Amino acid sequence: MIVSWNGHLIEGGEFTLQVSDGVFLRGEGVFETIRAEKGEPCLWNQHFERLAYSAEKLGLKIPDRLILLDWIRRVIVANQLLTARLRLTLGEGCLISAEPLPEELDEIHVVTSNCPINEQSPLAQIKCTSYAENMFLLRESGADEVIRPNTRGEICEGCISNLFFVKDSVIYTPSLETGCLPGVMRQEVMRHIKVREVEWVMADLKDCDEIWLSNALRRLRGVTSINGRILPRPSELLSRALAKVVV
Incomplete structure (x- = not known):
């Protein structure tokens, strides 16, 4: 899996966090789980608005909406996915990952x-x-x-x-x-x-x-x-x- 860390694409296995990172130490971060279809994040504007609201509450800096969208698209392409489960985690930095969607359940x-x-x-x-x-x-x-x-x-x-x-x-x-x-x-x-x-x-x-x-x-x-x-x-x-x- 290839992930994006502050806009830089790296192999997921090579990604590291600083030991002082607030997300790692205290859970001081916010996240969005997003469905992607045809290589695009679904309902992106709504996800961004909620992310921005949550980030403001915790005093976190958030990149511009269009910058984040570009990072998301690059992660989707790098992982050769069209339909995907996206995870955007925001703390002292911004981590974006993309993986195949989970299988649909026949019964719930x-x-x-x-x-x-x-x-x-x-x-x-x-x-x-x-x-x-x-x-x-x-x-x-x-x-x-x-x-x-x-x-x-x-x-x-x-x-x-x-x-x-x-x-x-x-x-x-x-x-x-x-x-x-x-x-x-x-x-x-x-x-x-x-x-x-x-x-x-x-x-x-x-x-x-x-x-x-x-x-x-x-x-x-x-x-x-x-x-x-x-x-x-x-x-x-x-x-x-x-x-x-x-x-």
Whole structure:
């Protein structure tokens, strides 16, 4: 794999960080995971805006939008990819990598967790590199996704996804007041279809007809089961939403 470090292309195996780097020592960095199609990053402007917001919160310097786009394109070409999973990590420097997209899952099984997300944290709604808690919960669960509440017991988000629910043919999603990440794909879905933002408690999940997960890589996918309970196959609402979402 060839990566970009501050615009310089190097072999991934040769990349090194200074031992004093804040991302390495304290997780003081932000990142974006981006889907690439036909050699171009999807929804780049939206990803950049969120990255810039997160960087400002942590006091990090961010390169110009067009400079970053050029670096991304060069990494994609260097790795001879057209469709790719891009990872842009910003700390004391900027690291960009590109690799093949993960395989699509035929079924998606999720579980719920009692481990809350702190919606009052100053880092709430920032995609920070301090991601160990989410990865631990996901790995220990053995599921494809873990749905977490906030400290008030409201449905917040998954470890790697935003959430949508369908009940009586109405589409809902946790509001930003719950502390959920303002996902780029969440934003794109809400730009194209009617969605109601709500503050539901975790017990409300049992009354949902459908549950969808959204993120930049897998876009929008229906959930097969939650806590072992098989859900109905996604309705036409999901296929209509996918048809309208620009990726």
